[in-house]
Amino acid sequence: MLIRQTALLAGVLGCVLALLLAASSAPAAEIHVAPGGNDAGPGTAERPVATLARARDAARALIAKGLTAPCEVVVHAGTYRLAEPLVLGPEDGGTADQAVTWRAADGPSPVVSGGRAITGWKQDGDVWRAAIPEAKAGAWTFNELFVGGERRPRARHPNEGYARVEKVIDDRRSFTWKEGDLPALADAGEAQLLFLHDWSVTRVRIASMDAASRTLATADRVGGPAAFWRVGGFEPHPRFSIENHPALLDAPGEWYLDTKTGVLTYRPMPGEAVGTTEVVAPVAAQVLV
Template identity: 40%
Template sequence: MTFKQIFPIFLFVFLTFSITAQEIYVAPAGSDSNEGTKKLPLKTISAAQKMAVALLESGRETEVIVWLDGGTYTIAEPLEFTPLNSERQDLRLVFKAQKGESPVISGGAEINGWIKNEDGLWEASLPDALKGMDNFRELFISGTRAIRARFPNEGFLHVKKAGEDRRTNFFFEKEDFPIPANLEGLELVFLHDWSISRIEVKEIDATNSQLFTVDSIGAKAPAFFAIDNWEPNPRYFLENAPEFLDADYEWIFLKGQQKFLLKLPESINPSDLNLVVPISEGLISIIGKEDQQVKNIHFEGIVFQFSKWGIPQKGYCGVQACHFDPRPSTKGWAVVPAAISSVWAENVSFTRCSFKNLGGSGIWFGTGSKNCKVIDSELVDISGNGIMIGEGQDRIVNGEPWWKSAPHQVASGNTIENCTITQVGAQFYGAMGIWAGLTAETSIKKNHLFSFPYTGISVGWMWSPVPTPARQNTIEGNHIHDIMNILSDGGGIYMLGLQPGSKILYNRIHDVEVNAGKAESNGMFLDEGITDVLVEGNLVYSIAKSPLRFHRATVNTVKENYFFCTDGNPPIRYNTTKEEDIQKVDNKVFSEGEPNYQKELKKQITRWEKKSIKPGGR
């Protein structure tokens, strides 16, 4: 019998025996022909989801808990949640790890059958089940991201001179890099101040030392995304050619031959490793409607691992915060999608969960998402943004931008609390640990964010003081450090646009690098349009430039902060901002070299640690 034939029998059993009606059990060793009891568990989460939905829609149950045993649940496409066929608003669906277990929802496929070739490299053909897929951008070796073969192996090359159009080509120093015999799949990774481009190489003129790409390097708009508008000799590297495969744990995928090449240390055999490529484009997709939200879905203690995203055909050309120029479309900016996404969702939560090895962004509470939460969780090794809340400006409703014609659609009341977020921006360096666009009443509290190529937390998405639905967002008690490691013109906290009643409170920010871009990076950077924001009680130190910077801001309050300044840098930098508009109250400023600098810094760190509940995830 098929699952469709026997499913009504399962449902009858669950509705008849109320003692088990609220619980469904799933285990990798189970079977979808089982009843879903603890002794006879189902095998797949999708089967459990169907059973749970039927139970809730029957009207007999108000809550169903799906218990997941330990092990891996592999999916090839996202698990999709849509509104229940019920008028009740209190129905709850919970997916929960069994006690002591860490079930994994995986969108990856293992690559086996590795053979060593005459060049000392390991080869593996694409499994039959994956035939037709050719855009493999990531390979994970026992849970660690492997490096797609690049040149140079570390650091960057530098543009010698931009080409005539300043957009599609540039000159390089002769013999800067080995010129690949086959340019198919060769990718240029080009650094702008606060974003990057990843775009295929069309031609390399070895005689004139000139490189051409398949389209514009950098976003086509704004106009300042020209090759030579950034660093004097912008940084770049090249990726994905056999000639670059010269370091251990580097790999490439050869499209034409449908096989992987991998370099490993002599003592390592791939049969002893777990080699996985992401194949599912997302893991969880929650899709409601404005008049029918998806409500009350909760995930507890689950690991979400391996998710795929392939860049557009003509390249990824970033604008800011993993928003990019969606070629060939001209319909505004797009954004790197997330493994976990929701629109028109209410009261959705992830508690004590882990998100790792993801090819796009991590989590996105999008349009109309309300009162959704990520609590006590960790996000590690994410290609794009860690967590996204809300949206940008471009969506159109009734012929106008949504924030003008339908401001009630704003994502509101969402919370990120006590999470650990690290190693975001693994592919797309302009990523944020937490990005909140045009949002309202968002709470970002007591999180630990570190080891980023760019900014820690970003809230706002309007480069002017024009009113939008953004308001009353709070960034409180977060520990942010070791950021701005590659790009520039950002900070531990970045805030943008008019969002009255918003607050930056009691955060600890330190170890913010200085970079080669045109603009400096700061502990906190409050950008264009910022008005009526309270900056209070923050501890900021070990910042290469000023602890706080305003740019085209208006009236704001800076109160009772502790700013520890490096030599020659003021506590607050004012760019096109009237200093008298910034109300400063009882701030404590210490300059490097003062006799009590280190003593006071140590005192304030201790005070912050005692005052704060130590932030961090599961």
Template identity: 30%
Template structure:
């Protein structure tokens, strides 16, 4: 086995030995190409700041397995290694209690202060008496005319549909006297007007409506710990907390959008590394969210009708939020005991390929999802901890898989997410086993701790199995803790526990469920439709225990096996 070393005080002209390490991962990658056999790249402690994405291609597969790992991996001496796309912000000056830094052409949507995610400064909504139009808004308040950089201001539209949260920028603010005109940036606002149209309970809604909050102008800096990026003047502004000092506080702005991109590689492993400090700039041009991690940028809409007087428009095509660490069409890749944090999109994205494994990783402080998988065969997502995801794009599920064959999502723990914990779209042979979800659906509605939609196979032999999962505390109204939705078919839902949900589950959906079995589940309330299951559903042997203590006692064995294996010192 060949070993190469990378250290912050190294030199790329060195041989890459422990005594004379390389300086960069790129140099180690080139060395690994030339090795005849297995290779371990040992990365020494510190923040390895990237100036461009670390890219792997088929040529980087090597003649054996190539492992990139933290030095001392798996021992008490394992070093902390951060692969960062961030830029430290220094040279602060103070203006009326606000820290100000000249950042010139820096563009970012996030800021981290001593590792803490700072929120963008915001106000609750558009002030005054407001009227909406297809081009923007008119208000009798003069306050928007005081916005210092209107083109940097972003409107947030939470709950246009119960499962959506869109974002659109301002183009300009004008007016005089008692009238202020806020013209919204296009084409995003035009897409929002086109997409968001519904009829429900006799009420018709057209367009995004009024913003629920407005972000990113210096006049909004009222809450300590918030920031604004004024692109018009090339200034970053931060209102500090009382204990913070510009001479001691470390402030990092993520700059890169992609940290790692691997296409077509084989037999590559990443171990014990932290991937941090990346952004995603596409929403600066508008983020017209529809559902989950998908958004609309044109292409036409269709109308779904749900009985008489109820309809909603939806996109013909949509785009998925990207990830900051990307693997496409790979074979035999392993991501083990890594951490994904402070990322402005999704954490890890997998598309196509075979034999991909995500094992024992931590995902936290993410603007979107933790793991998204599109296509591929034999993907395993096991023993991962997901928390504080979807911080900027609230429709993002913790873990999402679609179009896969033989995907395993097992023994993961997902906490504190704004929408679904685990989502499985159409696929074949998906197994969702022994996961624990707690505090899901904290912001948006119409989802669950575990959510499935569409065909999951075409027979009992290749359908999906959802078993042994424990789903607690799905928070918002209009949710279903364990949710088979929108034409789900060939699914066995067996031996799960659901408690403290708005609804435990639902059997009557549109399009209807087909070849779905609910068997031996435990919950604290009967699912909707349990007393008259539709023809496509078998409902048998399920137990409703309304008393929380009794339910906990009755399901102790199931609960003991759900969630992280590593918490119990068990191997995968």
């Protein structure tokens, strides 16, 4: 009899414990977000919200009401494009007992991107061109471009390796290059200097290039304030290249942004098709803060 009562008690306790564990592990709420959703929706699996910011705000509303069990934000597959960082702070984590957890939904992984897709491409001979009004207005410029998910180099010279400084004229703003290292350009245009120090680089606008004297001058200081970053501060004949000039657009995969006209020009790689290949440029410096 005692054994039977003990077994019955153990069974009851086991059921109670199982129910308690189930109650403590089951989320009080799930907030679903999917790129094809609607931010005006309730955030259910059937009617997800569309943006990460809206999902965060929905979680904050639940926290403000008082969580009685954990909450999950379920991020479904697709690409979430952010024009500004998603800001999450300690207040978004819930409590030690009732935490808010962000997780990917089962299946393909979601992608959070700080880039914007560029559309409206037109074929122009062996290059593509797209108008970007924000670039012309000075509201958007960029140093990187991604095509089909891969980073593409800006129009540059040399295409491989680097040129070398021959002689330093001003250790912050001008130098001569070695004969044959650079092509003769009619004008500097919007070209930039990419200057290598040690493990760091400087990008600075080129003010002028004189082919006769092989002299390059920059519009701003090269390197940081410390003497180490001056021209010639790391090695006697430092490496550099020049970028973003239409005359340098000579290899597949290169691109050039003209901010005066607001036109982006791209020389496609084999197999890329205008209008179907995705081209993305960065708009957000960070995606999560």
